[in-house]
Amino acid sequence: MKDPLQRRKFISKLSAGMAASVLTPSAVVHPFNINSSGRKLALKGGKAIFPSTKIGIDWPYVDDKVVDSVVETTKSRIWSRIQSRDGKVPTFEKVFADLIGAKHSVGTGSGTQALSTAVLALGIGPGDEVITSPYSDFGTISSILTARALPVLADLDPQSFQLNPDEVEKKINKNTKAIMPVHISGLPADMGRIMDLARKHNLNVIEDACQAHLASYQGQPLGLIGDLGCFSFQASKAIACGEGGAVVGNDEALMDECYTVQNRGSSRQGKNETIGPKYRMNEFEGAVLMGQISGARERFEKRDQNANFLNQHLKEINGLTPQKQYKGTENGGYYRYALSYEEDNFDGVSRTAFLKAVNAEGVPFSSYIRNGFHREPWVDHILGLKGYQTMFSKERLEKYKADMKMPNCDIVTDKTHISLWGSGLLLGSQEEMQGIVDAVTKVYENRDQLKDL
Structure with a gap:
């Protein structure tokens, strides 16, 4: 032979x-x-x-445990996480944190909401820039745009389909506040080099681990290498509840800020402290997740x-x-x-x-x-908005448009x-x-x- x-x-x-x-x-x-x-x-x-x-x-995965968990929640009439500190969502947050190996977890209504929560909790907003991949679900970009920050795209390593750290470094400037690597398909991005860049330039790192449940890199779970990690529980995901998401992290103060942001700006102590949307995971999502998490x-x-x-x-x-x-x-x-x-x-x-x-x-x-983000209409849309024209100079926006060339992503x-x-x-x-x-x-x-x- x-x-x-x-x-x-x-x-x-x-x-x-x-x-x-x-x-x-x-x-x-x-x-x-x-x-x-x-x-x-x-x-x-x-x-x-x-x-x-x-x-x-x-x-999505369904068995009697999932059905029984949903029925239990229905009969309990505890349908919102704020009704009980021992409800399905708070319980799932603890169980998921343990499963991932995190100290803390905060549930959200979707993976996109988890990413948005992380962006806002880190204080990223108008005039700031976040470097990320052109090859992902649009929720990656949406989470940055929601904060009225500028999503800056860097080209790929064409063999891994992941963000290329060499291209990331080219895009760092005085307005850059964070890097958002995407663990596309569920495999780790080049986190060693990305974290080196973050330390060198004093940047935060938000891991888009929405496709990467339970994966690990160099002895660390994905989602816990950067400052914050974000997961999705959308119906097609490996852990699914229709929609749903979570932010994980080990910094207690930062994770408390994540809770406050997703709770429309209200802290665990009930104080209205900051700007935040209502991104709370509901008890039915928590029930489906608790029904399947053991396997x-x-x-x-x-x-x-x-x-x-x-x-x-x-x-x-x-x-x-x-x-x-x-x-x-x-x-x-x-x-x-x-x-x-x-x-x-x-x-x-x-x-x-x-x-x-x-x-x-x-x-x-x-x-x-089908297309990298650089070839989609949102780019021209935000460049035409008065807000972005106010926050960023004409020269910056012209360069931003000119830099929308990602040959490796196109390949x-x-x-x-x-x-x-x-x-x-x-x-x-x-x-x-x-x-x-x-x-x-x-x-x-x-x-x-x-x-x-």
Whole structure:
């Protein structure tokens, strides 16, 4: 087996057999076609690897514990967190802090609200600048705009899809108050270098860990490396309640400020102290979260295990490279499982054609984010607002517009990034993960069938 691909196919078959032998009795085994490489692609009329089946488990996660917790809250008539210090939300804050390894946690109504709370609690406001990634959910940007600060974008490392610290340093000026790295897909950003920059320039760091529940880097949980960390519990996330979020941290005074901000400016002592919106998590969100939190660590470990399995096998296919992990990355939250697609190594087959072919095999890879933030209309919108024209000089706003060039981000969005949603899919059996490997291999080995697309 000198041919690497033939060797890979042998290992693939062996792995599938081993996986089948260790499936637990409760595992769902789908009737899909293992090792269909060499056959006609499903896109061309062949039989799909996953015919009419869904990989993984239904999501959001629901079991009797979740239902019972919601019913209990309904019957209790304690529907707002301010009705009880022992309600579902205050209890969840303590449990989530323990789960993450934080001293303190404050619940919010969404991940975007968590980020906004962190920005406001750090005193960031009009005239200030926050450096962040152009590749994320728009809630990242929204949290900065809500404070009427200026979101400054820095380009990516195209292999990790993360904020590039070299580009961050170029954007630091006298108005910069914070860096907001995004742990995209649930893997850690280059936090060692980002924290070095923050210390060098006396900047705060807000970790957008909305996709990175329970992941860790250099012995530290994500969300606790910077000043504050923010998580999302939106319906698609690894811990979910429809909407919902949390801020975590170890600085008691700063976390008290987070509580005051999200409580429309009122402190725990009931004093109306500052400017703040009402971002409170409600008791029903807390009930759903408390119903599922006991299994969150186990599900996290299963996703990480399955992602590592996919990395091990898919990296052997010429033209696919798993998302780069920085030194010190210990594991990932895997909100998405991501790869770089290299068209040249697929004999010129476009990413669009590859995605159509692998989707037809029943594997839902996609390109994920269509545009970086620098190519969206909010930029021109804020530059036309009187408030921003008052807070920032004409020269600054002109340079801000001119700096909206992110070539690496454009490569990622337009050409290279492919990914699978992970919250439910990566909880599938190892046999299903093997099916994903076989589907991608089938497309690679029959790529000549895609030349006309």
